[in-house]
Amino acid sequence: MDNRLNALIRNMMDYDAGDAKRIQHFMKVHYFSYLIGTGEGLDAETRFVLETAAVVHDIGIHLSEQKYGVSDGKHQEQEGPAEARALLEKTGGYTPGQIERVCWLVGHHHTYHDIGGIDHQILVEADFLVNLYEDGMAEEAVRKVRERIFRTATGIRLLDTVYLSDSYSFKGCIE
Template sequence: MQCPGQDSRYWDANAVFEATCPKCGNSVEFFKDDVSRKCGQCSTRMLNPKNDFGCASYCPYASQCLGSLPPELLAKKQELLKERVGVEMKRYFADDFRRIGHASRVARHAVEIAAKEECNPAVVEITAYLHDIGIKESERKYHSASPKHQHLEGPPVAREILLALDAPLPLIDEVCDIIGHHHLPRPEESMNFKVLYDADLITNLEEKQKDTPSPPAHLQKIIDRSFLTKAGATLAAKVLLKG
């Protein structure tokens, strides 16, 4: 069945309209179901200004319905996926507000670091939300939240969540790989891993500092030797040393 919004049987007199090219000011004719059109005068490709294909940001059949999605919709789809992963993380941890708060802070720090490093922000933020997702199963099975148990139990839970959200398989594989060793950097790591690792380290130090404060000199030594990215070290100094 065709999407009603794209079926011409449901169109009215406003189904054909004109829009002004933002580059040259030429008038460009659009049909309601056009995703984009080229300006006949300067060849600038314009996104249909009157269409909001909101469903395309989450529908797994969007590419079949609309053809090749423009960058704007692809970005929106990624943003929505990140938001939904954050919601699922909170639903999974239920009333465990400490772990929800930890994951949310890691995600916030990861986004800030990612903005200054060459990485995939979607992979980084999604991994940040899910990096400790194996804790519940670790505690249930082994009565322990040790890294080795988290690394074992986290990826299957994360994969189940991401498959249910129709996340792309390459993204799922990378997120699960990072979760499966997020406490233990390998000799060669991707920038996505490094950003997540630094964001988690900042959050852990931040939480520890509230319980048992360390002097600035000690924190500076940790910052100098432990972070994997320049942006992570800079943010750590800002957060922990209030610099």
């Protein structure tokens, strides 16, 4: 893994210190982004920007909770880019173009219409792969997300393997 990503992950863990749920979440989204990006044959630069965005995608949550008392997607997208920019600049090693794209992705990772590029599509899919489990989604919801959101062959294969194989049980999930 690129040393910049390692440094960013450490900085993001410091940013979310004490919030194990958030740290676990971004680590999982990062790795699913890596898997999908690799599976879809992304070039190294696009995959690096995608993985960077995956690490910081939810950076607006704490500020949204402080300012608005909620952490819904709209407020995350509103507050996240400036926080992401500050953390990327603190980490160093990112070009202005990389920072701009990461901030754009952070500001659109809950926007599911008008997907703006393969990196955006993959970030959305990776986040869903994690959220479906963390939110205990029922099988019907998983199938709707598959139909409405997922577009990459790798993302669809991962979703099917994790949630729609014969051995997965939705017992205990929210109906």
